[in-house]
Amino acid sequence: MDNIKIWLIGIPFAVLMVALFIWSSVKDALRRKAIKEQYKKMSGRADGKISNFKMVRRSRYHNGEEDVDYDAFMDYEFEVDGKIYKGHGEGSGALWKRKTQTICYDPEDPDNNCTLYIYDRKTGKTGCLTSLVVLITLVAIFGTVFYYFFKVKGIDIKDFGDFLKDYFHV
Numbered sequence: 001m002d003n004i005k006i007w008l009i010g011i012p013f014a015v016l017m018v019a020l021f022i023w024s025s026v027k028d029a030l031r032r033k034a035i036k037e038q039y040k041k042m043s044g045r046a047d048g049k050i051s052n053f054k055m056v057r058r059s060r061y062h063n064g065e066e067d068v069d070y071d072a073f074m075d076y077e078f079e080v081d082g083k084i085y086k087g088h089g090e091g092s093g094a095l096w097k098r099k100t101q102t103i104c105y106d107p108e109d110p111d112n113n114c115t116l117y118i119y120d121r122k123t124g125k126t127g128c129l130t131s132l133v134v135l136i137t138l139v140a141i142f143g144t145v146f147y148y149f150f151k152v153k154g155i156d157i158k159d160f161g162d163f164l165k166d167y168f169h170v
Contacts, residue, residue, distance in 0.1 A: 039122055041108070042112065044110065046079065049099065051075045055073075078110075083110070089118055092117040
């Protein structure tokens with residue numbers, strides 16, 4: 001009978017964890033699909049000449065410590081069928097010394113363009129992996145807390161049902 005009580009807590013928790021993982025993965029997949037549709041038309045590639053490059057410092061504070069990131073923004077121009085198009089956007093800071101970066105554009109509307117850096121970030125396939133890492137982390141944290149909680153209380157996992165009975169006065 002006591003093992004049944006263990007399952008009454010463990011199974012709903014496990015179902016909740018799996019449901020959250022599935023919901024997060026589906027939501028992320030739908031978001032990525034919408035972004036890919038938007039960027040799908042950008043099949044053209046051109047070397048964009050960088051006319052202005054600026055590194056922007058972005059600071060965040062976490063537990064009183066400053067975390068600094070730098071974002072690279074640029075103005076660029078590129079040529080398609082003899083016509084010059086201009087754009088502005090984020091690019092790879094690793095390439096800041098270069099005079100060009102690859103530009104992705106819609107061949108039917110070259111004004112719809114972005115840097116390859118942004119294109120790769122927007123169409124990346126890291127969402128499911130991120131969700132899986134989060135799920136594994138949550139399970140590991142819960143398992144560790146669960147284990148130490150019982151260890152501190154001096155409760156053998158086999159006596160979990162008796163513990164719940166006493167704790168909830170059932």
